[in-house]
Amino acid sequence: xxxxIIMATxxxxxxxxxxxxxxxxxKHVVIYLSYFxxxxxxxxxxxxxxxxxxxxxxxxxYGGRHTVALIPGDGxxxxxxxxxxxxxxxxxVPVDFEVVHVNSASTREDDINNAIMAIRRNGxxxxxxxxxxxxxPPNHKSRNNLLRTSLDLYANMMHxxxxxxxxxxxxxxxxxxxxxxxxxxxxxLEHESVSGVVESLKIITRNNSLRIADYAFRLARDKGRxxxxxxxxxxxxxxxxxxFLQCCKEVASGYPDIEFDSMIVDNTTMQLxxxxxxxxxxLMPNLYGNVVSNVCAGLVGGPGLVPGANYxxxxxxxxxxxxxxxxxxxxxxxxxxxxxxLASCLMLDHLKLHDYANMIRGAILTTxxxxxxxxxxxxxxxTTSEVVQSIMRIIQSSGPLTTxx
Amino acid sequence: YTILFWGNKVVHKDQFYLSERQxxxRIQTVTLIPGDGxxxxxxxxxxKIFEAAKAPIQWEERNVxxxxxxxxxxxxxxxxxxxMNKNKxxxxxxxxxxxxxxxxxxxxxxxxxxxxxxxxRPCVSIEGYKTPYTxxxxxxxxxxxxxxxxxIEHLIxxxxxxxxxxITEDASRRIAEYAFEYARNNQRxxxxxxxxxxxxxxxxxxxxxxxxEVAENFKDVKFTEMYLDTVCLNMVQDPSxxxxxVMPNLYGDILSDLxxxxxxxxxxxxxxxxxxxxxxxxxxxHGTAPDIAGKDLANPTALLLSAVMMLRHMGLHGHAKKIETxxxxxxxxxxxxxxxxxxxxxCSEFTADICRRVQDMD
Numbered sequence: 001x002x003x004x005i006i007m008a009t010x011x012x013x014x015x016x017x018x019x020x021x022x023x024x025x026x027k028h029v030v031i032y033l034s035y036f037x038x039x040x041x042x043x044x045x046x047x048x049x050x051x052x053x054x055x056x057x058x059x060x061x062y063g064g065r066h067t068v069a070l071i072p073g074d075g076x077x078x079x080x081x082x083x084x085x086x087x088x089x090x091x092x093v094p095v096d097f098e099v100v101h102v103n104s105a106s107t108r109e110d111d112i113n114n115a116i117m118a119i120r121r122n123g124x125x126x127x128x129x130x131x132x133x134x135x136x137p138p139n140h141k142s143r144n145n146l147l148r149t150s151l152d153l154y155a156n157m158m159h160x161x162x163x164x165x166x167x168x169x170x171x172x173x174x175x176x177x178x179x180x181x182x183x184x185x186x187x188x189l190e191h192e193s194v195s196g197v198v199e200s201l202k203i204i205t206r207n208n209s210l211r212i213a214d215y216a217f218r219l220a221r222d223k224g225r226x227x228x229x230x231x232x233x234x235x236x237x238x239x240x241x242x243x244f245l246q247c248c249k250e251v252a253s254g255y256p257d258i259e260f261d262s263m264i265v266d267n268t269t270m271q272l273x274x275x276x277x278x279x280x281x282x283l284m285p286n287l288y289g290n291v292v293s294n295v296c297a298g299l300v301g302g303p304g305l306v307p308g309a310n311y312x313x314x315x316x317x318x319x320x321x322x323x324x325x326x327x328x329x330x331x332x333x334x335x336x337x338x339x340x341x342l343a344s345c346l347m348l349d350h351l352k353l354h355d356y357a358n359m360i361r362g363a364i365l366t367t368x369x370x371x372x373x374x375x376x377x378x379x380x381x382x383t384t385s386e387v388v389q390s391i392m393r394i395i396q397s398s399g400p401l402t403t404x405x
Numbered sequence: 406y407t408i409l410f411w412g413n414k415v416v417h418k419d420q421f422y423l424s425e426r427q428x429x430x431r432i433q434t435v436t437l438i439p440g441d442g443x444x445x446x447x448x449x450x451x452x453k454i455f456e457a458a459k460a461p462i463q464w465e466e467r468n469v470x471x472x473x474x475x476x477x478x479x480x481x482x483x484x485x486x487x488x489m490n491k492n493k494x495x496x497x498x499x500x501x502x503x504x505x506x507x508x509x510x511x512x513x514x515x516x517x518x519x520x521x522x523x524x525x526r527p528c529v530s531i532e533g534y535k536t537p538y539t540x541x542x543x544x545x546x547x548x549x550x551x552x553x554x555x556x557i558e559h560l561i562x563x564x565x566x567x568x569x570x571x572i573t574e575d576a577s578r579r580i581a582e583y584a585f586e587y588a589r590n591n592q593r594x595x596x597x598x599x600x601x602x603x604x605x606x607x608x609x610x611x612x613x614x615x616x617x618e619v620a621e622n623f624k625d626v627k628f629t630e631m632y633l634d635t636v637c638l639n640m641v642q643d644p645s646x647x648x649x650x651v652m653p654n655l656y657g658d659i660l661s662d663l664x665x666x667x668x669x670x671x672x673x674x675x676x677x678x679x680x681x682x683x684x685x686x687x688x689x690x691h692g693t694a695p696d697i698a699g700k701d702l703a704n705p706t707a708l709l710l711s712a713v714m715m716l717r718h719m720g721l722h723g724h725a726k727k728i729e730t731x732x733x734x735x736x737x738x739x740x741x742x743x744x745x746x747x748x749x750x751x752c753s754e755f756t757a758d759i760c761r762r763v764q765d766m767d
Contacts, residue, residue, distance in 0.1 A: 132604075134602040134603045134610065136606075137606075138606040138607045138610070140606075169538070185570070185604070188605075188606075191607070192607060195574075196574035196611075197572075198572045198607045198608045199569050199571055200569070200570040200605050200607065200608040201567050201568070201569060202553070202568040202569070202570060203565065203567055204565075205564055206564030207564065233658075236554050236556070237558065237568050238558065239558040239559070239560060239566045240558055240566045240568035243566050265658075265659055266661075266663075267662065269659055269660075269662055269663040269666060270663065270670065270671075271666070272666070273537075273641060274670065287601075288659075290601075290633065291633065291634070294641075295637050295638075295640075295641050298637065298638045298639070298641030298642045299641055303638060322634065323634075324635070
C-alpha cells in the first residue's frame with residue numbers, strides 16, 4: 001500500500017513539471033521506494049504504466065531461528081519432508097518447522113484453513129502435494145489450488161537445469177519457467193447450464209497479467225537472462241490470451257535490455273522436444289504453464305529432480321515443481337529426494353541463509369554425479385535413504401559443525 | 406448363387422478370377438484439394454505414386470477458396486461441398502489464410518461445414534529420420550468442435566476477460582465412441598483419456614464420465630485415465646508407454662503437436678479429420694511454405710502418409726501397406742531425400758524413387 005501511494009503522488013507531482021515534455025515518448029522516472037528504511041529499491045518505469053513493485057518484508061527471526069510451516073501432504077510428501085527435517089537437524093540449520101496436517105479425504109475446509117493460517121503466521125512454507133479426489137462433488141475444491149489463491153501466490157517459478165550426472169536425451173538445458181499461479185483456467189468457476197452442457201470459465205485480468213510479466217522481467221534482469229518468451233494461444237483465444245500478450249508487451253517496453261518474443265503453445269511444445277536450447281525464460285498463463293513445466297521437467301530427467309517455488313507478495317511456498325503425489329511409490333524408500341531437497345535449498349535462500357543453502361546444494365549435486373546412488377526414476381537402483389546418507393556424509397566431510405549421522 | 410471362399414474373402418462366383426481392384430467393384434472417387442503454396446506439387450506427387458501402385462482411386466480436384474454466400478456468410482464453393490458430400494472422402498493440402506481477407510480460417514470453415522468432430526494423428530517414429538525418440542507408436546484423437554476453442558469470449562469489465570470452455574455430453578460421447586472404434590479397427594490395445602479433472606471438476610469430469618460409459622461397451626480395449634501433466638511428463642521421458650490417447654480440444658492440440666515433434670515435425674506427420682455423415686478429410690498439417698513453392702523442393706511425405714491413412718480408412722489395406730513401406734524404405738535408404746529430411750534431392754526425384762519401389766513390389 002505504501003508503494004502505490006508513493007507512486008501515485010509522484011505522478012501527480014511530476015506531471016505538471018514534465019507535462020509539456022511528456023508527449024508520446026515514454027519518460028522514465030527513477031523512483032526510490034523504501035520499506036522500513038532497510039530495503040530500498042529503485043525502479044525505472046514509464047509514467048504511463050504503473051508497475052506494482054512489491055518488496056518482501058524481512059524474514060521473521062526469533063532468537064535467531066526461523067519458523068517455517070510444513071505441510072506433509074500425501075503420497076511421498078511425508079517421507080521426503082522427514083528427510084528434509086533430518087538433514088536440517090544434522091546440519092544445524094536454524095529453522096524450526098511447524099507441522100500442519102491436511103486430510104485430503106475430509107470435505108470440511110478446516111484443515112486447509114489451518115494450514116493457510118500457519119503460513120500467514122510464518123510467511124514461508126514447505127509442502128508436499130495434497131491429493132485431490134476428483135470423484136468428489138465440484139464444490140470440493142483442490143486443496144493445493146485453494147492454498148495458492150488464498151495466499152495470492154501469483155508466481156510459480158521453476159528452474160530447469162540439466163544435472164551433469166543424469167543421462168537424458170537432451171543435454172545442457174537451462175530454462176526458467178514462470179507461470180501465473182492464481183487465475184486462468186484454474187479459476188474453478190464452472191456450471192452446468194443445461195443437463196449435459198458444462199461451461200468452465202477461464203479468467204484473464206489485466207492486473208494479474210501485468211503483475212506476472214513484471215515479475216518475469218525483473219527475475220530475468222536479476223539473473224542476467226537475455227530473453228523472455230511469452231507462450232500463448234492468442235490466435236484462437238483472441239480476447240483472453242490476447243490481453244495476456246498485450247500486457248507482456250507493455251511490460252517488455254520498460255525493460256529494453258531484455259529481448260521479448262512470443263510463441264504459440266503447440267509450436268512451443270514441438271520446439272521443446274526437438275530444440276530446447278532456444279529457450280531462456282518462458283512466461284505463460286496457468287494451464288500452458290502446467291503443460292510446459294511438465295515437458296521441461298521430463299526433458300531434464302523427471303519429476304524427482306526439479307524444485308519449484310510459489311511466490312506471492314507476502315508469502316512464499318516451496319514444493320516440487322511438478323506437484324506429484326507419487327502414490328504408487330509412497331513408503332517404499334524409492335522416491336527421489338532431490339526435488340524436495342533442492343526446494344528446501346530455495347527456501348533457505350529465501351530466508352537469506354545462503355551458506356547453508358549452498359552447502360546442501362553442493363552436496364546434492366556431488367551425490368548426483370554418482371550413478372550408483374541414482375534412484376529408480378533416473379535409471380538407478382539406489383534408495384532414498386542411501387541418497388540422503390550420502391549427502392550427509394559429504395557435508396560432514398567438508399567441514400562445518402554437524403551432529404552425528 | 407454359389408458362394409466361394411478365396412483367401413479370407415467371401416466372393417461371388419462370377420468374381421472369382423478377378424483382381425482385387427475389380428473384386429471390390431467400383432473405383433472410389435476421392436475429392437482432392439491441392440491447396441496453396443507447395444500444395445499443388447505435393448498433390449501431384451501423391452497422385453503419381455498412387456498411379457504407380459495401381460490404387461483404385463480416381464481424383465476429383467476442387468478448390469475451396471471461401472466465397473461470400475447469400476446472406477453475407479462466408480462459405481466454401483458449392484461444387485466443393487457437393488463433391489465432398491457425394492464422395493465422402495477427401496485429401497487436402499495446406500491452405501493459407503490471408504490475414505486481411507475478412508473470412509475466418511479455411512480450416513475452421515471446413516470443420517464447420519462438414520462437422521469434422523475428430524482429429525486423428527497417428528505418430529510413428531520414422532526409421533531413417535533420426536530424432537532423439539526412436540520408439541514412438543501412438544495415436545492422438547482430439548475432439549475438434551468444442552472445448553476451449555469454442556470461441557466464446559467476453560470482456561466483462563475493462564481489464565477482465567472471460568473465455569468459456571464448453572463441454573457437452575453428446576460431443577464427448579461421440580469422440581469417445583470414435584476413439585474406441587478406431588482402437589478396435591486398428592488392433593490397438595488401450596485407450597487413455599487425458600484430462601484435468603482435479604481442477605476442472607465438472608467439465609473434464611463430464612468428459613471422463615462419458616469415456617467411462619463408452620468403455621463399458623468395448624471390453625476388449627483397455628481403458629485408463631491420466632492427468633494431462635502426467636502424460637506430458639511421461640511422454641517426454643518414455644513415449645512407448647502410450648497407445649491411443651483421447652482428449653478434449655486444447656489438450657489435443659498441444660499433445661498432438663508434441664507427438665509430432667517427437668517423430669520429426671509437421672513435415673512427416675499425417676492427420677485425418679472425421680466428420681458426421683461418414684465424411685472424412687485427410688490432410689497434411691504443415692504450412693504452405695511459400696518460399697519454396699514451385700521450386701520442386703517440397704517434401705510430400707506428410708500428404709503421402711495422410712493418403713495412406715485414407716486408404717486404410719477405406720479398407721484398402723494392401724495398397725496402403727505397399728505405399729507406406731515404399732515411402733519408409735526410401736527414407737531409410739537415405740540416398741534420395743528432400744532438403745528438410747537432410748538430403749538434397751528434388752521432390753520429383755523423391756517421388757520417382759518411391760514409385761519405382763512400389764512398382765518393384767508387384
